[in-house]
Amino acid sequence: MIRVGVVGTGMIGQDHIHRITNVLKGAQVTAVNDVDEQRARQACAKEHLDAEVYESGIDLIQAPDVDAVIVTSWGPTHEEFVLAAIEADKPVFCEKPLAVTAEGCKRIVEAELQKEKQYVQVGYMRRYDKGYKALKKLVDEGQVGEPLVVHCAHRAPSAPNFSEDMPLTDSFPHEIDTLRWLLDDEFVSAQVVLPRKTSHSSIQDPHIILLETEKGTRIDAEIFVNCQYGYDIHCEIIGEQGIANLPEPASVLMRKQAKRTNEILVDWKERFLEAYDKEIQEWIDSVQAGKVTGPSAWDGYKVALTVEACVEAKSSREIIAVHKQEIPSLYAASDKLLKE
Numbered sequence: 111m112i113r114v115g116v117v118g119t120g121m122i123g124q125d126h127i128h129r130i131t132n133v134l135k136g137a138q139v140t141a142v143n144d145v146d147e148q149r150a151r152q153a154c155a156k157e158h159l160d161a162e163v164y165e166s167g168i169d170l171i172q173a174p175d176v177d178a179v180i181v182t183s184w185g186p187t188h189e190e191f192v193l194a195a196i197e198a199d200k201p202v203f204c205e206k207p208l209a210v211t212a213e214g215c216k217r218i219v220e221a222e223l224q225k226e227k228q229y230v231q232v233g234y235m236r237r238y239d240k241g242y243k244a245l246k247k248l249v250d251e252g253q254v255g256e257p258l259v260v261h262c263a264h265r266a267p268s269a270p271n272f273s274e275d276m277p278l279t280d281s282f283p284h285e286i287d288t289l290r291w292l293l294d295d296e297f298v299s300a301q302v303v304l305p306r307k308t309s310h311s312s313i314q315d316p317h318i319i320l321l322e323t324e325k326g327t328r329i330d331a332e333i334f335v336n337c338q339y340g341y342d343i344h345c346e347i348i349g350e351q352g353i354a355n356l357p358e359p360a361s362v363l364m365r366k367q368a369k370r371t372n373e374i375l376v377d378w379k380e381r382f383l384e385a386y387d388k389e390i391q392e393w394i395d396s397v398q399a400g401k402v403t404g405p406s407a408w409d410g411y412k413v414a415l416t417v418e419a420c421v422e423a424k425s426s427r428e429i430i431a432v433h434k435q436e437i438p439s440l441y442a443a444s445d446k447l448l449k450e
């Protein structure tokens with residue numbers, strides 16, 4: 111049994127505690143921490159956990175009876191906790207973002223390079239979603255030919271707590287990671303187009319982001335976080351032989367009162383429920399096997415570089431180059447292994 115310590119017992123921290131305790135195999139949550147100690151205690155009570163509540167995240171990470179760490183605190187605190195886990199020689203699953211700046215992500219990459227070992231998995235769960243996996247298989251097999259254009263949409267019903275750039279820094283990273291993985295390609299430039307604003311929010315919403323990849327594929331993504339109607343994720347790949355669409359979640363088609371209707375999900379937790387389960391189970395398995403897999407610190411860094419280009423593109427209204435970086439051999443080797 112892997113003894114897991116969770117730093118940050120808010121919404122997704124509690125969600126991961128629940129799945130480790132009730133759904134997944136091979137791990138138990140034995141330690142928790144939150145700046146709001148009451149919340150940490152409530153999270154334990156909710157799952158009837160006999161876990162130790164630590165006063166500080168760093169103490170939890172260093173505790174000898176914690177084998178592996180999950181970081182689900184607020185984004186700006188991730189870097190410190192991930193660095194502490196690497197320092198303590200412990201595998202760490204960090205919810206997105208790996209760090210809030212590309213510089214911060216680079217420090218984490220450098221810490222791993224110094225230890226010549228990967229410790230980090232970043233919480234980009236879409237790679238574990240059945241629909242995205244099917245899409246990737248089809249692209250890898252060349253069934254639609256070379257991808258030329260990708261249309262994406264990431265819509266959420268409302269985001270009352272979002273500040274101005276959060277659609278780019280908080281929501282769009284999921285597309286950034288998924289598309290690098292799906293297309294096996296890197297981004298070279300970003301442009302952000304600002305359409306008419308919805309009256310349902312005070313921030314700019316929606317955004318249209320245009321990305322270009324090294325191979326020349328063009329991506330347009332609509333990020334609309336106050337769309338009102340549901341949580342709705344689309345991805346359509348236009349290839350030279352055909353078109354492939356991300357499957358919609360299964361829902362009953364109903365005929366009633368002269369209408370045909372399908373339900374649309376509203377909660378992101380439900381849309382990617384199975385993907386979160388798979389993601390954390392594979393992380394547990396990889397910790398047991400002594401070899402961390404999944405989205406790496408390098409992937410987290412590449413996402414952050416692309417996010418920074420998007421934020422600059424938004425404020426300057428110009429096309430901004432995404433910084434090119436050579437992949438260090440530590441990550442190139444595990445990337446190759448994962449593909450085999």
Ligand SMILES: NC(=O)c1ccc[n+]([C@@H]2O[C@H](COP(=O)([O-])OP(=O)(O)OC[C@H]3O[C@@H](n4cnc5c(N)ncnc54)[C@H](O)[C@@H]3O)[C@@H](O)[C@H]2O)c1
Nearest residue numbers: 118119120121122144145146182183184185187205206207
């Ligand atoms: N992969 C996904 O789809 C997904 C979904 C939701 C959230 N997230 C990410 O997970 C993280 C948490 O999001 P959330 O929605 O659960 O937020 P939340 O606000 O519900 O929970 C965060 C918790 O962290 C605690 N915290 C803050 N600073 C801390 C510190 N220094 N030490 C210990 N605890 C601290 C807060 O008190 C809070 O309880 C964010 O980075 C978010 O982007 C990812």
Ligand SMILES: O[C@H]1[C@H](O)[C@@H](O)[C@H](O)[C@@H](O)[C@H]1O
Nearest residue numbers: 206266280281282284335378
């Ligand atoms: O933090 C959340 C979470 O990562 C969701 O998966 C995403 O759809 C939201 O846009 C984001 O705000």
